[in-house]
Amino acid sequence: MRSVRIGIIGLGNMGTAHAQYISEGKVLGAELVAVCDINKERLEWARHHFEEGVQCFEAVEDLLAFDGLDAVMICTLHYTHPDYAIKAFSHGLHVLIEKPAGVYTKQVREMNEAARKSGLVFGIMYNQRTNPLYVKLREMVTSGELGEIRRTNWIITDWYRSQSYYDSGDWRATWSGEGGGVLLNQCPHQLDLWQWVIGMMPKRVRSFCSFGKYRDIEVEDEVTAYLEYENGATGVFITSIAEAPGTNRLEVIGDKGKVVVENDQINFWQLQMSESEFNRVNTEKFARPKSREVPLTVPKEESGHHVITQNWIEAMTKGTPLIAPGEEGINGLTLSNAMYLSTWTEDWVQLPIDDDIYYEQLQKKIAQSTLA
Template structure:
């Protein structure tokens, strides 16, 4: 069987995780990389001995890959995903699927209008502790879920944004701590507790200085279908990168996910599931499960089956983020809707 032909666009930081996973996969062959920044493009093409392309559409046209990985700045995700789907190219796109609900819905319509498969990288759903907790929920072992809370307390100062200026702009980043760092934890919280039916929150820029535009702190109160309530807090203004914490309260147990998973049942029994790996440092928010997600996505492509973390699933979390931005004072400072850039101008 011929290996899947893989292309990747956006040769910045996160691409390294994707490229390593592609190289380690037995059913994938990287054939091309794309980036508008020549130094990054040259480095990636030489490192992986593949054809470099400065333009996204020209790469798709010339290579006709089976799968394209989209690792560009956030605001370019939707247009590139849609362009690839309309060429019947399967897409694995980094989070977020888009920076607005309107653009995400356009991606969904493109997916529904063709046969190509699209997946969104919420890789922390593949963590062994996340999978164990989801299994306990699905089997009813915890009883009814009553509520939960989650926190992300990390450190990102202006120098982080200076290294990649797009991160600090509404036009290209789409936001700050909510849509960039803590969206993975927010995704897990709503995946565990269920569909969110009410969102109330505020996002603020408390410690970052100009020219950074985006928020560094957010606080949210959520109501889930079925009656459970949750709170979510995130900041990039802590002095360190503390472990992410998620706590759930259920009729039969209290659950705490903080790297490891601890379930304390009301009858005194305790279940402990150790994390099978802990990412550290500034890039800890990537986690260690990209390779698992990519492997599963490729299996879905081979079997021609829709991927379970599709645009519709990704929109559940994006809607929370955009609702908070709409409610925040910070939202008034955002420029008008970014018209988008040429698909041949990409960078990460």
Template sequence: MKFGIIGLGNIGRVHAKNIQDGLVEGAELAAVANQPIDTTDDFKKQGIACFGDASELIESGLCEAVIIALPTHLHAPIGIQALEAGLHLVMEKPLACHKAEGERILAAVQREDQIASLMMNQRTHPCYVRIKQWIDEGELGELQRISWTMTNWFRPEIYYASSPWRATWKGEGGGVLMNQCPHNIDVLQWLVGMPVKVRAQCSFGKYHDIEVEDEVNAYFEFANGATGQFSASTGECPGSNRLEIVGDRGTIITDGNEVKLIRTSESVSTFSKNTDEMFGTPETTEEIFQPLEEVNQHAAILNNVVKAASGEAKLIAPAVEGLNSLELAGAMIYSTWINDEVCLPLDSAAYEQVINQKIAESQPRKIIKTAAKVDMSKSYR
């Protein structure tokens, strides 16, 4: 598959390297686009077609697929162009700045066999893959509670100060929920589905000089009465990553390095009804899963896209499922604004009206021209 990469910043260059290093079977880097054009010079030297304008790459006829790794506010306009031109699409996460924009991207898909995938690379994280298998096999029984403390996304001030679009309403439609946590919110809904009610308290610019949220505490309710809690922060260090999923037949706990499944010998609710022991509990057994090796998650998603295009695999992360994480993030932000709970599904048009108001009031960031040192391997959790 001939890939074009649009946006050669932090993550666009990771995708280019994965393809050029031969880590994506059947893939070739045919073209790149970045503004200004002289930032593509290193690719030009390697004989790769370079463009300063995304539309020129899309119309060039050189690519069968594009990876869009642009600032989030450009995902919708450029993604729609690429889909309308009939190209396969791999969109960086999040799909868009809010649900209505995401819906417009999906409406631009032209054909049934046209791929629209999302770089929700954590769906290939071995711990989350194992959890998904266990849940699908029924190991947990009926969901009772999910709790995710995801506060090890620490970002220092320079991360924001050196970028005009990050952590602005206009640039990405939010902060930690729209930039770092889309992965976690996506995995959460992938594992246990969407809640029906959200109550959240976001703190805007609590730890950084930003207008959007950098700390979140949320409470969820699911259709079956199960409850959920989600905490996120870019201001804590070292922070933690602890996911607990509790069901009637078992509990799963992970810190992202290993996963523990605790099985109960019988349904907890049945035991509760039938036991005559006042302080009795069902017997439990534990199984620990430790990944044997690290997975190159970004390359794994691209490999899946190539296979899906030739009908050999199902998409791991279809773009349409990116609407759920946009919806959940939006619901948490909206709940804070109205100081009340939000019932899902979120009315995407109503949310767009409110966020457009925030965008209109948004103050452009004063850019401090400090050259930030970038080591992308430190960015993933």
């Protein structure tokens, strides 16, 4: 079986990284045959760095029309992901997009529909789904070991970014350039993992985003959001780019215990009796359920970007289920869109959100953007 011939659109940080490991043979069954970037310096670098057989294109349309391709990886600005993906599907190409899926749910629904109609393999680079810690936590939730989920709390404030980071590109941290701030640029992995691990989306969101609170930017740099779920569970999400040292702590509390993921470790406190059962039978005034810390074995499996890419290749060649189906990119984006909309309207937002209302609100921000 011949290798899947890959083209990469966008040679920024991530596109270059993907091109490097594919060209080095770290993804079995994949061959880098083409790259595309509007930056001529990046293309000149590619011509000198990769083998002679790798074609270089300035225009996306030219790369998509190249008959030596089977699939493309899209590593461009956020707004372009759905547009390029839809065009790739129309050319009969399999697609793997970088996160986020897009900027607003309306365009992502269109992309998902195009993917469905094409019948092609569509993935998204949610490489954190390969992190053994989160894989283990998801297994515990799915198996019922934690019982019904009651509360989740994620503090993710170790995305420190200085003003010099934002000053490095005039498109950064603008509504017209990136479409958002810490939620859309730094936190897509956490927003995806949050709903993926616990296996459910909230029914409504109330959020408080601060725009340009700590940095001279027009988008959000700090967020606190409160979520409610159909089963009565609640969730809190806190993020910032201005805390040092930052924190990355996920708590998931169920009827049967508590799990904490922090500092590259996962800890489980298991109740000897579920809280609901204890409360039903207990007759002592100040008694509380007894718990024990249970050692968890987390296999040291390969994780990272190349694992997602390898899985995408095997989905094409072997029919292997995708770790991160592209259609699921809308879930994390829905959470960030809901958080923005709640802040803008100063009210609760019900899920699923109204795509048109969000799009209208976003257009108002774009019209006022420094790049407008």
